[in-house]
Structures are given as C-alpha cells and as structure tokens.
Amino acid sequence: MPETPSAARRSERARAAILTATADLIRELPYAKLSIESIASRAGVGKQTIYRWWPSKGAVVLDAMLERYSSPEGLVLPDTGDIRADLRLLLRGAVAELTDPDSEAFLRAMYIEIQQDPEIGRYYRERLLLPQRAALAARLAAGVEAGQVRADLDTEVALDLLLGPIQSRWSLGLDGLTEAYADAVLDAALAHLAP
C-alpha cells in the first residue's frame, strides 16, 4: 500500500531526525557505545523505525555521513592548470578533514566498520571512496594531457602514493599530521609523478 502524502512527510521527518541524531551521537559517544537504541531515543522514534530502513548501526552511520559529505553533483577536483597547486590543496584538505572532530568521528567509525563488516565496507567504497579516487584520477589524467604528469602512470599506485601516507598515519594514530607534512608527501610523490 503506497504511503499517503502525510505518512510520507512523517517518514521523511523521522528519517531526517535519525540521521541528525546519529551525526550528533557519533561525536559524543565512543563508537562501541553508540547503539540503535541510543539513536532511536535521541531521535524520538522507536527502534523498529530504524530497523525498517537500516539493517545495522554501521548502515545508519554511513547514511548520516553521506547526507553530510556527499554532493548530488558528484565530486570534481579543481583544475587551475597547475597540478602541484591543485594537489597541494587536496592533500592539505585531506589533513584538515581527518583532524576535524566532526568528520574524524565519522571516518574512524567507517574504519572500524570496514574491518568487521564487508557489506558496509563495500557500500562505503562505492558511495564515497571510489568516487573520491575517480575524481583524483581524472585530475591526474588531465595532468598527463597537460604534460605535467608522466604518461605511463599507474593510476592506482599514484593515488595510493598521494593518499596512502596521510591515511595510514592517521589510521595508525601517529602524530605529525600537519600541512607541512602534507606538502612534504606531495613533493615526495611528485618525484615519481612528474614526467
């Protein structure tokens, strides 16, 4: 039976309340303490309302993250014509995102889920990670066209060389994640990327 217009509005309000409650709680609670129950209680809905739409806590968290960080137009990196400048902004932005308390809480939750829930991992890669990597790959391809990046580039290796140092330093809890560090990683990676 299709929802009536007012039931659809109620559904939409409940869904928004659940995602907002999740985004709030993910900063307030250690991830192990975040539960469907705590989200339901904060959102003012029943647990069954959440389970009607999401199979697990990780799935709600991922949707709350998509709601906040994905853009409907998809992701395109700026192309100023200067590959070094564009990549510098990108890597500094990655450091800023990983050290911002809001996005950091979401990302740590995703790292936990990826290690233990293959479904969430797959969904996270499809919806967030691979589009981000594709946008960077497109920027590198434009750099190849412009003669600023080597033509025989292995794109996967290039992406990991740029992003891997920052991601692994962060995920292992090593300190020193600064703009200066991002710039140094870029210089090092460019030794390989340059024609």
Next chain:
Amino acid sequence: MPETPSAARRSERARAAILTATADLIRELPYAKLSIESIASRAGVGKQTIYRWWPSKGAVVLDAMLERYSSPEGLVLPDTGDIRADLRLLLRGAVAELTDPDSEAFLRAMYIEIQQDPEIGRYYRERLLLPQRAALAARLAAGVEAGQVRADLDTEVALDLLLGPIQSRWSLGLDGLTEAYADAVLDAALAHLAP
C-alpha cells in the same frame, strides 16, 4: 604475598591458555563477537582470571599478538648492501602478512581498537609499530651511508611513502594487494628516495 612456585606455574599455564584461546578465536569470530567471556570459556578459566591481568578485550588481543609476532631480540631488517632488494623483500613481506588469514585477523582487530581505544593504540604503537618503523629507519640510514639513499631524507615521510600505500589499500578494503603492486610502490617511492 608472593606466589608459591606451584601457584606461579598455574598462573603461567592459565596465561598461556588465555593467549592461545584468543589467537584461535580471533580467526573464528567477527571481532565484535569476541568477548572476554568467550575467551575465558575456550581457555577453561574464569572471567575474573582474565580481568586480573588485562583491563579489556583489546589488551588481551594485543598481548596474544605480541606473543606471536614480536621477537625478544628486537627487530632488525636484513642489509644485503642492496637497498632496493632489501626493501622489495620488506614490502612483499608486508603484503604477505596483511593477506595471511592469521596475521590479518590480528591486524584488523588492532585497527578497530586503535580507532576507539587510545590506550590500546598507544600500547600497539610502542610495542609493535614504532619498533618496526625504527628498524626500517635504520635500514634507510644505512642506505644513506652507502650512498644509495638521498642524504636529506625526511625519515617519517620516507617510511610513510613506503608503507602507507600498502597499509591504506589494505585498511580500506581495496583489492589488488599483490607482490606486483608492492614492487610498483617500491619503484615509485625510490624515485624520491634515491640520491
């Protein structure tokens, strides 16, 4: 009151049984399902026996991992005089370790704990990660001495350039973690490391 010799033997036996049970269970159960209770039951001890020595599940898991993977003499990387050959072995070894079901289960558990328990993260870095990084840093320093590595190396950036791509590809669940990939990462990193 000091333990009598036979009490000390019983303690040692219980401790060994707990660590063995943990190493078995970490492969059998999703990490969220691994509990102090399940470890105690498998080891044939009471939960209180575990809590007497360890504050949390993560602490037991880390000790079980140390028992299996750390060596009392500390870690030294081979130095054949050929930095490329030595690093190739190291990076291929990292891929093998991350894709071996035994060590992968431990490492995924550690990645989960690092994201949510700062104490375990600190202990993991002190006891396993930083000694591994120090061993690689020492090998790079020998490479500088031998004129095979640039003298103005930023060691932290160099370590992350070598290890970060493999670690982040693995921790994000991206595929393609092969020896050929490890070799390609090494070639790319050497563009920066070489004098």
